[in-house]
Amino acid sequence: MKYNRKQQKTPLLIGIAILIAVLIFTGYMLHPKKQSNGESEAVIQSMEDLVPYFGMEQDTSTGLGRDPLVSMSINDVDIVGAIEIPSLNLRAPVADKGISKKYFARWKSGSPVKGRFCIAGGRNDVFSRLTKGKPGETVAFTDMDGVRYEYTITTQFHLKKWDQADYDLMLYYRTDEDTMFVLACTKAR
16 A cells, blocks of 8 residues: 555644644733733833833832823823833823823823822723732832832722722723722832
8 A cells, every 4th residue: 555645744734733823822822912002102102202211110209290290292192191000011101181092091180199199091992901900019100200109009999989989099990881990009108
């Protein structure tokens, strides 16, 4: 009986192709996905050039920043700073009050100097992994003067009325018309 070399190689090639596909898929699933899009990434890049010490580890602020926050127009969007949660691989620009853009967080109220600082974001874009934040993890906000405020995640909860919450920093998104998911933080140190 004659063996065809093509017939012998076919199962081996199929097996190798399946193994490669599984490895690629596994690598894709394990690799953390960065939350961003081109426009918000471009703003972050500009901030790295324009904002002193942006993205650099430094001592936490003791209230040296300005209140109210200073806004700077970058790529036609008024920006007050950037929010970072390293454990969630989140780094996003924070737009000024009243501005709503996909993949941008939004300053809603309060300030990093006085407290009750509220930053909103989209449930399905910039804050899509907010529920994965765990107590003890670090959150940082850098304003347009380069002052970095570091926070520690304290808790997470659902909230209907703001007067029921009093934390230094509250990151949130709406879960429905009446309720918000909140990641609550206290100032570090």
